[in-house]
Amino acid sequence: MAIIHKAPEVPLIRPPSEWRSLLVRVTRGCKWNRCRFCGIYPHLGEPEFSIRTVEEVKHDIDLLCSLRQRFETAFFGDADPLQAGVDAFVEIAEYLRKVIPVKRLTCYSRASTLRKIGPDDLKILAAAGLDRVHIGLESGDAEILRYHRKGQSPTMVREVAAWLKEAGIEISFYVLLGLGGRDQWQRHILETAKVINDTEPEFVRIRRLWLYGCDTPFSGPESPLLKEIRAGAFIPQTPEGSVLELKLLLENLDNISTCIVCDHHNNYVHVSGCINEDKEDMLAEIDSFLALPASKREAHYQVVGSRI
Numbered sequence: 001m002a003i004i005h006k007a008p009e010v011p012l013i014r015p016p017s018e019w020r021s022l023l024v025r026v027t028r029g030c031k032w033n034r035c036r037f038c039g040i041y042p043h044l045g046e047p048e049f050s051i052r053t054v055e056e057v058k059h060d061i062d063l064l065c066s067l068r069q070r071f072e073t074a075f076f077g078d079a080d081p082l083q084a085g086v087d088a089f090v091e092i093a094e095y096l097r098k099v100i101p102v103k104r105l106t107c108y109s110r111a112s113t114l115r116k117i118g119p120d121d122l123k124i125l126a127a128a129g130l131d132r133v134h135i136g137l138e139s140g141d142a143e144i145l146r147y148h149r150k151g152q153s154p155t156m157v158r159e160v161a162a163w164l165k166e167a168g169i170e171i172s173f174y175v176l177l178g179l180g181g182r183d184q185w186q187r188h189i190l191e192t193a194k195v196i197n198d199t200e201p202e203f204v205r206i207r208r209l210w211l212y213g214c215d216t217p218f219s220g221p222e223s224p225l226l227k228e229i230r231a232g233a234f235i236p237q238t239p240e241g242s243v244l245e246l247k248l249l250l251e252n253l254d255n256i257s258t259c260i261v262c263d264h265h266n267n268y269v270h271v272s273g274c275i276n277e278d279k280e281d282m283l284a285e286i287d288s289f290l291a292l293p294a295s296k297r298e299a300h301y302q303v304v305g306s307r308i
Ligand code: SF4
Pocket: 030, 031, 032, 033, 034, 035, 038, 039, 040, 041, 079, 110, 136, 150
């Protein structure tokens, strides 16, 4: 069937580090869509998951390249584009690299999807040019992951990380400060540090738990966790608690080359650096923030908290 669309579709969300990338939408929405703390795709008006055809996506790549011819990197979305299947993903990745020889291709992926793909097909994806995957680790604690219906376990993440390393695909984990709430924050952080120390990803990107409610310009449903908060079943972390979580996390990361990146404006403290070289500097930066007068820290939390 002839392809008639004249404007490319682009992923609804991308990592901040991909702001200059060619953004290719391979799938729409999130197939899992169950994480209690999330709900972002329904909130943004994309409640259903679908896989686009290879022809549609190739046509989009042509359209995007006709709009701008120089791209050094590319990113495939939405939440879990490897759900398109290894063959389709490889065909699209190879087409992309033929049309425009990007230096880096990355995508979001769920750990459970990578586990289904398996170590052999991950090597095929690497050979087709997949350089890095952005994975929501969120927490390294099994109970917290279960409560939030993440659909992955720390064991699964460790297994998948080993396969990715073997295939030569870089790992970019996302960690959510506040996911254990006010009651379980220490366990959340200490278990998360263990997974990071064991897997030594290239990047850990820090995010603060932020829930989509009625205070955004979008009209979709709110994050499911808000209901639990109203019912008193989940007590949200305080702003200062989030900063203490980041400090505890850094204190417990050791002997790894992993780079820590706070590259989202919802972070209260924006430290960045690699654990082996910059850990003490990052901790000193957090300590100097915590040494500010309480009124200044509170004013900072108010400004950051209202900017999403
Ligand atoms: S966190 Fe990721 S996997 Fe979970 S519902 Fe949101 S987009 Fe889907």
